[in-house]
Amino acid sequence: MTHDHAHPRGKQPTDATLRRRQEVAAQLPFDDDRDLAEARRGFLAAPEYRQILAEAGHVAWNIGDYDFLLGDEDFASIHPSLQRQARLNMEYGLFEVVPGHIYQVRGFDLANISFIRSDTGWIVFDPLTAKETAAAALALVNEHLGERPVVAVVYSHSHGDHFGGAHGVVDVADVHSGAVPVIAPVGFLEHAVSENVYAGNAMVRRMFYQYGTLLERGPFGHVDQAIGKGVAAGTVGLIAPTVDIVDDIQELTIDGVRMVFQNTPGTEAPAEMNTWFPDLKAFWAAENIVATIHNIYTLRGALVRDALEWSRQINRALHLFGQEAEVMFASHSWPRWGNERIQEVMRTQRDTYAHLNNGVMHLANQGVTINEIHRVYQVPDSLQRSWAARSYHGSVAHNARAVVNRYLGYWDGNPSTLIPLAPRESAPLYVELMGGAERILARAHELIAAGDDLLAVEILNKLVYAEPANEAARDLLAEAFEQIGYQQESPSVRNSFLAAAFELRSGIPEGQTANATSPDLVRALSTQQFLDYLAIRLDSTAAGEARGILNLRVTDIGEEFVVEVSNGTLTSVEGFQSASPDATLTVTRAALEDLMVGATTAPELLAAGRATLEGDPSAFLALGGALVEFAPGFPIMPGTTPSGPAVPADGFGYHA
Structure with a gap:
């Protein structure tokens, strides 16, 4: 049927x-x-x-x-x-x-x-x-x-x-x-x-x-x-x-x-x-x-x-x-x-x-x-010949690569792959040398018809990176991805090819409300983990030449940190206090957690008397605009944007 x-x-x-x-x-x-x-x-x-x-x-x-x-x-x-x-x-x-x-x-x-x-x-x-x-x-x-x-x-x-x-x-x-x-x-x-x-x-x-x-x-x-x-x-x-x-x-x-x-x-x-x-x-x-x-x-x-x-x-x-x-x-x-x-x-x-x-x-x-x-x-x-040895959740291919990566890392030993060009940088040259988009598309059609889907992907991927707006190229790459997906024993690999095919055809689906965290998970972060995550969120270009040293004291649990901004980088060390900080922030863990989950802001904590701030905090207050709020809508495949058909929130994503 x-x-x-x-x-x-x-x-x-x-x-x-x-x-x-x-x-x-x-x-x-x-x-x-x-x-x-x-x-x-x-x-x-x-x-x-x-x-x-x-x-x-x-x-x-x-x-x-x-x-x-x-x-x-x-x-x-x-x-x-x-x-x-x-x-x-x-x-x-x-x-x-x-x-x-x-x-x-x-x-x-x-x-x-x-x-x-x-x-x-x-x-x-x-x-x-x-x-x-x-x-x-x-x-x-x-x-x-x-x-x-x-x-x-x-x-x-x-x-x-x-x-x-x-x-x-x-x-x-x-x-x-x-x-x-x-x-x-x-x-x-x-x-x-x-x-x-x-x-x-x-x-x-x-x-x-x-x-x-x-x-x-x-x-x-x-x-x-x-x-x-x-x-x-x-x-x-x-x-x-x-x-x-x-x-x-x-x-x-x-x-x-x-x-x-x-x-x-x-x-x-x-x-x-x-x-x-x-x-x-x-x-x-x-x-x-x-x-x-x-x-x-x-x-x-x-x-x-x-x-x-x-x-x-x-x-x-x-x-x-x-x-x-x-x-x-x-x-x-x-x-x-x-x-x-x-x-x-x-x-x-x-x-x-x-x-x-x-x-x-x-x-x-x-x-x-x-x-x-x-x-x-x-x-x-x-x-x-044993069902218990079949690679459904994993796959033999990506697991084998993972073992090499664990012991030897991602480099294959060939210097030409040690400082590789980004795909968008190298792709135009490949497309030029292959004779342009029309020749690539014609050859890819032949390869797909012959069942050489991976070879078709090899050339179409170059074309899509070189010409992200080329709808015919995206559609044909999606077609090759789809056939490869149908052939996979591992649903993780199948889904990856089919999801990429969907995005190439329709863009990133709207309604993707997945969230890796929840208030419980954020509250469970240690103070050090929270500071480490702030450091990941910091846009070093926006931080510019800002410099400052903050002593952080979490009084009810006896934690102390030196938090420093320099060279576009936020670092922290537990168990120390600077002898000459620019500012000192004193707070309880409960108040800090409310700040972590977004239930309050730093000025609100200070105004309510739930935290005290001494000294000149200007360097740290300036960082507020340099902290990036991450959103899971960034493109993976070239030419895809969050403009696809709406998808109702009844899928299997993580919803906080």
């Missing part, structure tokens, strides 16, 4: 794309259907609704957008392996993991939310991205299993889809009173806020590419996000942990439930931990072992991860807990039952991450560069 494309200038799959799809389908292990049974096992109930509204009134979550996947139709515009994964992720509702003890709600957000029955209530693991989806999940659990209070919350790691919905399951007053502990790995708070602030605006922009936040839901657009359907667009918050898991292995008993935590820093997140339930023979794998090989480099932007350390921590878990485990469940995907099956999956993922590290560096040590590795490195055949 042929479906209409969502975009008026969108294209159907070419014959070359269809041939590639048939070739990869023939190589996939479709005879292994154990995941299908495991994804459905333990199903108890699904709610009647398929949408969850945000408090702001828009749709925060809509699993119904993906109902086109529920039938048996084979979609030519979706990689057959990705289509399988997308259907597995359609399981929606309440599931029993360990009878009488452990339950999950799946399909309400990108992540799963898990409920462990304790003596008197629920221990909640990973309360999703948004308050609204987490609250809906808790209501579903209480409706079908009996209402019980939440007695503890556990964050497995420092990514927003695992803590952002905490306000939906627990009252912050109960946390602050000590009635409900919030447990997290050491370093959680630092990494949770820094990742979302320092590069937060750029990450939000890039999320439209990796996560396809505003792509049409359908066979030509967004179909899945590998570890779940997508990210809920509700109210993101953060309740700070009250209990840190500090030791490599640390045991706690909460309301009668014994839990052994395994800290796994440097794996999927810089602060992450697995959990073993010895009395239930259940192993919680956090986001370290899910139904895909993950990102070593995540396309939205983050520090490159350590594939070797990831493998080592899986190996430790295998020998610490995997010998006894009878069920393994995680913050994404579905559980695995039976010790033999659990050990199979653990070994498969351990070996895949280890081979990625070792195989790539084996080639790098023979001269294969970062610009070649993704065309040379191959996953062993034995792993390619």
Whole structure:
């Protein structure tokens, strides 16, 4: 069956794309259907609704957008392996993991939310991205299993889809009173806020590419996000942990439930931990072992991860807990039952991450560069025949490049790439030497027809950079991007190509209200992190020759800083005071937080007596006009501007 494309200038799959799809389908292990049974096992109930509204009134979550996947139709515009994964992720509702003890709600957000029955209530693991989806999940659990209070919350790691919905399951007053502990790995708070602030605006922009936040839901657009359907667009918050898991292995008993935590820093997140339930023979794998090989480099932007350390921590878990485990469940995907099956999956993922590290560096040590590795490195055949080794959330190509980048950096060793021209600088020369736009367009049409989409991209990208206003060039590049997107097993890569194609045709979509931060996240910044972020926002050209030294005192928590402006740069150092400052600002942490979230201004704080300022602050007051307010509407592809058709705010972006 042929479906209409969502975009008026969108294209159907070419014959070359269809041939590639048939070739990869023939190589996939479709005879292994154990995941299908495991994804459905333990199903108890699904709610009647398929949408969850945000408090702001828009749709925060809509699993119904993906109902086109529920039938048996084979979609030519979706990689057959990705289509399988997308259907597995359609399981929606309440599931029993360990009878009488452990339950999950799946399909309400990108992540799963898990409920462990304790003596008197629920221990909640990973309360999703948004308050609204987490609250809906808790209501579903209480409706079908009996209402019980939440007695503890556990964050497995420092990514927003695992803590952002905490306000939906627990009252912050109960946390602050000590009635409900919030447990997290050491370093959680630092990494949770820094990742979302320092590069937060750029990450939000890039999320439209990796996560396809505003792509049409359908066979030509967004179909899945590998570890779940997508990210809920509700109210993101953060309740700070009250209990840190500090030791490599640390045991706690909460309301009668014994839990052994395994800290796994440097794996999927810089602060992450697995959990073993010895009395239930259940192993919680956090986001370290899910139904895909993950990102070593995540396309939205983050520090490159350590594939070797990831493998080592899986190996430790295998020998610490995997010998006894009878069920393994995680913050994404579905559980695995039976010790033999659990050990199979653990070994498969351990070996895949280890081979990625070792195989790539084996080639790098023979001269294969970062610009070649993704065309040379191959996953062993034995792993390619296992669904647990398929790279849905990551991709073999960009993960291989990430490993080289981690060890050797972005330079390939060729001096001609050491000081490269910007694409817009070099592109006109390429276009001139290729004979101009008409010859490039004619050749690109031939390449696309022959299925040489990457070669078409190579020349069309030069043309679009040289002539951003050339609509025919943008449209043809979009066509090539679209075909490449259809061919991708990884939705992150698929979405990136399809999102770029959309922007080339229609501009940056309006209605992109995504936000990397929320008031909770901003308040969680340390004073040093807040000052560091101000330094990032400073436009050094606008700051000019301004110079000044400010002593900052945060009296109620005993913090002191020297903040200095010089050479167009803002620096700060904690634990010191200048003997001869230009000015001294004295403030409480609560007043500073109101300033941080924009609830007040510095003059208002001073007028209200909530802060005092001594000396000459003119150098710092002048900086107010030099601080840039970042907005996620900057162009990525040449010739694109925020002038496309309006997109309603019911996608899967982060909404503060």
